[in-house]
Amino acid sequence: MEHLNYKHTARARATGEKKQALVGVVASGNLEVLVERVLPGNECEIDIRTAAEGFGEVWKEVVADFVGRRSPGGLKFSINDGGARPDTVALRLAQAARALEGDGT
Amino acid sequence: MSAASAATRIDDALAQSWYEASARQRVDALLDRGSFVEFIGPERRETSPHLPLFDLPEQFDDGMIVGRGRLDGASILIAAQEGRFMGGAFGEVHGAKLTGLLRAARELRTPVVIAFDTGGVRLQEANAGEMAIAEIMRALLEARLAAVNVIGLVGGRAGCYGGGGLIAACCSALAVSEQGRISVSGPEVIETNRGVEEFDSKDRALVWRTMGGKHRRLIGGAEIFVDDTVASFRAAAIALLARAPALTRAMLVAEQARLETRLDAFGDCADALDIWRRLGIADAASVPAMSYGEFDALGARITEVIHDAR
Amino acid sequence: MTLAEILASLFPRGSSVVVEDGLIHGQGRRVDGSPLHVIGVCERSAVGIDEAAKLARHVLEIIAGEDSAPILVLIDSDSQRMSKRDEMLGLNEFLAHLAKCLILADVLGHATIGLLYGHTAAGAFIATALATRTLLALPGAEPVVMDLPSMARVTKLPIETLQAMAKTTPVFAPGLANLAQTGAVAATLDPQRSLAAQVEEILVANAREAGKDERDVLGKRRNGRTKAADIALRVQELARAST
Numbered sequence: 001m002e003h004l005n006y007k008h009t010a011r012a013r014a015t016g017e018k019k020q021a022l023v024g025v026v027a028s029g030n031l032e033v034l035v036e037r038v039l040p041g042n043e044c045e046i047d048i049r050t051a052a053e054g055f056g057e058v059w060k061e062v063v064a065d066f067v068g069r070r071s072p073g074g075l076k077f078s079i080n081d082g083g084a085r086p087d088t089v090a091l092r093l094a095q096a097a098r099a100l101e102g103d104g105t
Numbered sequence: 106m107s108a109a110s111a112a113t114r115i116d117d118a119l120a121q122s123w124y125e126a127s128a129r130q131r132v133d134a135l136l137d138r139g140s141f142v143e144f145i146g147p148e149r150r151e152t153s154p155h156l157p158l159f160d161l162p163e164q165f166d167d168g169m170i171v172g173r174g175r176l177d178g179a180s181i182l183i184a185a186q187e188g189r190f191m192g193g194a195f196g197e198v199h200g201a202k203l204t205g206l207l208r209a210a211r212e213l214r215t216p217v218v219i220a221f222d223t224g225g226v227r228l229q230e231a232n233a234g235e236m237a238i239a240e241i242m243r244a245l246l247e248a249r250l251a252a253v254n255v256i257g258l259v260g261g262r263a264g265c266y267g268g269g270g271l272i273a274a275c276c277s278a279l280a281v282s283e284q285g286r287i288s289v290s291g292p293e294v295i296e297t298n299r300g301v302e303e304f305d306s307k308d309r310a311l312v313w314r315t316m317g318g319k320h321r322r323l324i325g326g327a328e329i330f331v332d333d334t335v336a337s338f339r340a341a342a343i344a345l346l347a348r349a350p351a352l353t354r355a356m357l358v359a360e361q362a363r364l365e366t367r368l369d370a371f372g373d374c375a376d377a378l379d380i381w382r383r384l385g386i387a388d389a390a391s392v393p394a395m396s397y398g399e400f401d402a403l404g405a406r407i408t409e410v411i412h413d414a415r
Numbered sequence: 416m417t418l419a420e421i422l423a424s425l426f427p428r429g430s431s432v433v434v435e436d437g438l439i440h441g442q443g444r445r446v447d448g449s450p451l452h453v454i455g456v457c458e459r460s461a462v463g464i465d466e467a468a469k470l471a472r473h474v475l476e477i478i479a480g481e482d483s484a485p486i487l488v489l490i491d492s493d494s495q496r497m498s499k500r501d502e503m504l505g506l507n508e509f510l511a512h513l514a515k516c517l518i519l520a521d522v523l524g525h526a527t528i529g530l531l532y533g534h535t536a537a538g539a540f541i542a543t544a545l546a547t548r549t550l551l552a553l554p555g556a557e558p559v560v561m562d563l564p565s566m567a568r569v570t571k572l573p574i575e576t577l578q579a580m581a582k583t584t585p586v587f588a589p590g591l592a593n594l595a596q597t598g599a600v601a602a603t604l605d606p607q608r609s610l611a612a613q614v615e616e617i618l619v620a621n622a623r624e625a626g627k628d629e630r631d632v633l634g635k636r637r638n639g640r641t642k643a644a645d646i647a648l649r650v651q652e653l654a655r656a657s658t
Contacts, residue, residue: 001160022147025127026164027189034147034165051162078150080162144653145646154642155586159570171650173657182654197586201631201643205650212651213658226537228569230586231561232597233640235537236630239545239599240647242511243628246518268541270507275515289506289538290497297565298497315503326505354478357519360512361475364468367504372465377503415508 004048004056006063010073013042014101021099024092031081031089033096042073046093050081062086066093075100119336123260124284126335128170128187131220134335135342136174136183143172145202153196155230164190167198171206173215177343181216182206188222188263195268196227200237207244207255216254218342219276224291225267238268245275249352254278256345258338259285260318260331266291274326277349278413280341281318281327283397288316314377314393322404323384323392324367328413330404332397350413359414416553416606418457421489421532424610425451434458438466439489440473446615452477452525455489455543462539463496467509470543474516483524485618488517490544491533494559510538514546521548526621528614531556531591531600545599548626549617552591552600559589585639598634 014037024032039045046063066072077096084092118134126134132141145151147165156163168190173182184203186193203219210217226234245255257273259265260282265273270289273279281287290298292306305311314320322330328345331337350356371380381389384407395403416424418439422432430443432453437460445451454473456462462470477486495506521527529547536559544550544558552558566587567574581588585596594600604613631647634640 001157001162020146020148022129022165025187025189026162030189032147032164036148049162051160078165080164082162142657144650144657151642151646155584158580158584159572173654180658197640197643198646201646202650204631204643205647206654208647209651209654213654215654215658226560228561228566228587231566232588232593232599233586233634233643235541235545235560236597236599236634236640237643239541240628240631240643242514242541242546243518246515247522247628250519250522268538271511271514271538271541274505274508274511287507288502289495289510290502295497295499295502304499315499320503321505324505326508352515352519354519354523357471357512357516358475360515361468361471364464364505364509364512365472368464368468371504372500374503380503415512 002050002053004050004059006046006060008044008064008067010042010044010067010071012071013073014071014075014097016101018100018102021096023095023099026080026082028082029084029088031079031084031092033092034078035096035100036076036078037074037100038076039074044072044075046077046079048079048081050083052081052083058086062089066090070094070097072097119334119339121335122333123282123335123338124262124333127189128185128220128222131335132170132174132183132185135218135220135339136176137178140175141172142174143170144206145171151198153198153230155196155233159229161229167196168193169199169202171202176218176346179346181218181346182210183218185220186222186261188261191227192224193222193261193263194224194227195234195237196230197233197237199227200234200241204237204240204244207241207248210253210255211244211248211251214251214253216256216346217248218256218258220258220261221265221269221273222261222263223265223267223269224263225269235268238272241272242275245272246352249277252351254346254349256280256342256349258342259287259327260333260338261285264316274415277352277415278345279327280329280331280338280345281321282331282333283318284333285318285321286312286316287321287326310393319392319400320377323381323407324371325363330401356414363414416532418489418491418532421610425614427611438469446611450482450484452484452486453489454486456492456539457489459491459493459534461493461496462510462542463498463501464504464506464509467513467542471513471516474520477525478520478523485526485528486520487614488527488529488543488547490529490531490535492535492539492543494536495538510542513542517546521626526618528617531558533557534559536560549601549621550599551617552595552603553606554603556591557589558591558594558599561587562589596634596637596639598630598632598637598640601633
């Protein structure tokens with residue numbers, strides 16, 4: 001298992017009221033993302049535990065791209081990864097952010 | 106969001122495949138909208154202390170979701186296993202959540218719904234998993250002895266194997282879909298121990314007709330056969346909660362008779378097809394391909410006695 | 416100890432306990448002359464649908480009888496019978512039924528005591544020994560949930576690695592010491608002393624306690640399962656608070 005941690009400053013604070021959300025499951029080629037509204041201001045943290053070691057550079061890129069596209073300020077993402085491909089990771093991060101921003105549901 | 110699109114979303118959630126849905130999706134869609142309160146949710150990060158030893162990834166809820174919610178207005182306790190994480194297998198934390206829920210059910214006299222999805226004991230923590238199953242069975246039966254209904258739903262990817270099969274058979278009543286396989290030893294385990302002549306685990310048709318939901322419904326291993334939708338499982342859970350029998354001494358005497366009758370009637374059958382023929386299904390070979398509606402009608406016709414002694 | 420030695424030590428004045436097709440049933444007398452029912456599995460027999468139905472029938476007959484005497488469950492079994500026939504006819508229901516009968520007997524006042532004196536495994540272990548209120552063992556008993564060769568196959572770890580890991584945790588490897596540490600076994604008896612006297616001590620101690628399942632608490636105290644008891648208790652508290 002490898003532990004990775006990335007801290008960013010987002011453009012803006014995430015919208016919505018929900019405190020937390022969870023998407024995905026831990027399985028081969030899949031991952032779970034727990035997102036919590038726990039950080040001050042525009043801070044954003046992504047904490048990853050992955051079964052696939054040696055992909056730090058790929059994670060760094062996917063995470064930076066995600067933070068750049070959305071505005072996940074104030075959010076902490078905790079990830080348990082069963083060896084998902086970068087596109088699956090990007091999808092789950094987006095789902096997690098959307099689940100937290102919510103639409104009143 | 107508009108009221109109309111909210112209604113559409115509820116319909117979509119209920120129409121989704123139970124087999125394909127995650128444990129969280131099942132819980133959310135099964136219960137009355139927005140009523141679920143989770144106990145020791147993923148944010149508590151109560152993960153398995155044993156998986157790191159094997160360098161395996163953890164899941165924040167350890168593959169078991171427990172909590173309280175409303176089902177058709179009634180307050181219930183609910184548990185759901187995530188079959189895609191470690192095959193839904195019972196480990197120490199995973200199992201202890203269900204044990205605690207069942208102990209609470211007895212104390213609070215609140216009914217329970219369990220959505221099974223499990224391959225049995227998690228082998229990396231096998232001893233803890235085995236103990237969890239023994240403790241869950243004890244807690245479940247003690248709840249039933251206190252007149253608390255415990256309903257099992259079986260229709261997930263991992264089926265309901267090993268100790269999961271024993272726990273399921275301890276429930277007051279079961280609803281099973283075609284995909285819901287129930288057995289103790291899985292196909293691969295039988296083949297590994299006894300050889301391919303005894304059981305060919307690659308013969309999917311054999312697996313389905315020996316352990317699958319249709320067969321379990323026909324021999325009395327489950328009360329209700331359901332379609333593979335969340336709506337169908339929800340309707341079954343509501344129906345079973347209303348009519349499940351209490352666990353008493355008389356009930357176990359009746360179950361003994363039910364099981365001995367099954368042994369007498371079908372003990373010499375070589376295959377499930379023989380059992381189905383003996384049940385009066387002339388074209389037994391057509392059963393596996395039957396649609397939900399066709400099979401449900403057949404089940405209602407040939408199962409004269411309701412097999413509810415359990 | 417062999418079954419004959421065990422029965423001789425339990426019932427020095429003899430008993431009606433018999434063995435039929437790998438199953439044990441009958442009755443002996445306690446020190447005070449009151450009855451002690453005996454059922455069980457011997458000769459490392461597999462527990463399939465036929466065996467589970469017979470054992471459950473014995474338990475229901477005991478429940479239907481006049482006395483409220485304890486039931487001793489002797490175990491030297493294989494695992495559940497792994498066969499097409501057993502699964503096709505609903506082995507899960509038969510094993511669960513046996514466990515239900517044992518648990519009901521205990522609730523109705525027939526204190527259940529398991530005595531593991533040989534092998535046992537997997538589903539057979541759950542439906543017999545682990546369905547008793549108090550599980551005892553004799554040295555040399557071999558409970559197995561998962562054997563190491565099978566584990567090596569599935570985890571793709573060398574068996575030597577697993578053996579080394581088993582030294583640091585009781586949580587996965589087979590054996591009496593490991594299962595005892597997780598809380599499965601209340602006490603291991605001394606084969607040099609009278610088994611009748613030792614079982615009597617347990618029965619007297621049991622009569623004073625409420626029939627609460629405290630195996631998870633025992634597992635925590637023995638450092639074999641550090642989280643189970645606390646997690647179960649917390650869920651119970653949260654459920655209570657949610658009403």
